[in-house]
Structures are given as C-alpha cells and as structure tokens.
Amino acid sequence: MSTRNGPHARANAMEKSAAPSRGPATAGTSARYSRAEYAKVLALQEEVARADADYQRLRNAYLDVAQNEPSNEVGLAMIGADMDRAHARLQALIGLPRLPFTHEPSSVARRELQRQAEEKH
Template structure:
C-alpha cells in the first residue's frame, strides 16, 4: 500500500511532491554583528569622505569666484580636492581610470565660465 495518499502523506512526500526552492519566499539574509559593524563603519567613512570633498569643492568655488587671481590657493585646495575625490571613489569601489579629469580642473573651467557669464 502506498503512503502517498494516506494521513501521513506529507510526512513521507517524495521530491516531486515538494514545492521547489525557487517558489519559496526567501527571507533576506542577515548580517552577523561583526559584518553589520563593518557596514556601519564604512557608511560613516563614506559620509565623512563625501563631506570632506564637498567642503573642499565649495572652498575652491568660493576662491575661484571671489579671488580668481589667487593661484596658489587654488592649486593647494585643488590638490586636496583631487585627493579627497580619489579617496571617495576608492571607498565606494570605483576604479581609478587614467583618462578621467581631475575634479579641480573641471571646477576651474566651470568657475571661469560662470565668471565670464556674469560679465
């Protein structure tokens, strides 16, 4: 006598009677405490790096707009801004490509264009 149709049929189900794993709704995987702490630390580090980059970018724009002849300040802040941008890219996993423009050069062109449009 087959056990497939009796009261214990579910207990003795064969593979073809079981629902497939793909049909099951999976619960999201959880991080361990250590992994979660690493994720939080990385998020904080990315936020700090982004804040540094934005602060330097705003300082560069301010000097480029108000004191465009102050080339030493522009060069120093531009170099810091380029380093902050590279750090931010490295943290979020973007590769450093050899043909990308330095952000300070792009900002210099934008500030110059903005100053020319004001005149």
C-alpha cells in the same frame, strides 16, 4: 495553529528557505548580516559620509577662492590638490576604479567657474 507569527515563526521560516550554501541571499531569503559584518557596514558608511563631507568642504573652499580671489594661484593649486585627493579617496571607498583618463575634480570645477563667469558677462 498558524506558524506565521509567534515564537516559532523564525525557525519555520529558516526551515522553508534554507539554502544549501551560505552564498549571497536569493530572492526567497532575506539578506542578514552577522554582528561583525553589520559593524563593518556601519563603519564604512560613516567613513564614506566623512570622505564626502571632506570633499564637499574642499570643493566649496575652492569655488569660494576661485570666485573671490582668482589671482591666488597658489591657494587654488593647494586646495585643488587636496580636493583631488579627497575625490580619489571617496572613489576608492565606494569602489570606483581610478581611471587614468578621468578629469580631476579641480579642473572640472575651474571650467564650471569660467563658464559661469562668461554667462554673467
């Protein structure tokens, strides 16, 4: 009788692929999370999705103000600062280090808008 499928399949699979340490999964084993780890992973995914949505919302607002009201420097500065903070938060959540020479997203967005405006004329 085969032990591949059925009630004892899991036990047999565990016996065959039992590793001496509880380190990262190897090629022969499947990566499994405990309930607590899985809940943390789901919470982190939701937090990253929220941070990305915040960043995209602020970026779109910045681009909208820069295109429709380019003389509104106070509004651009306020939205740009919020956008930079949201970008830094997103980078921190996904594990990217904050480097001192990284261009701020608002500066990059401003250059993109200037380049687009020059291409239209």
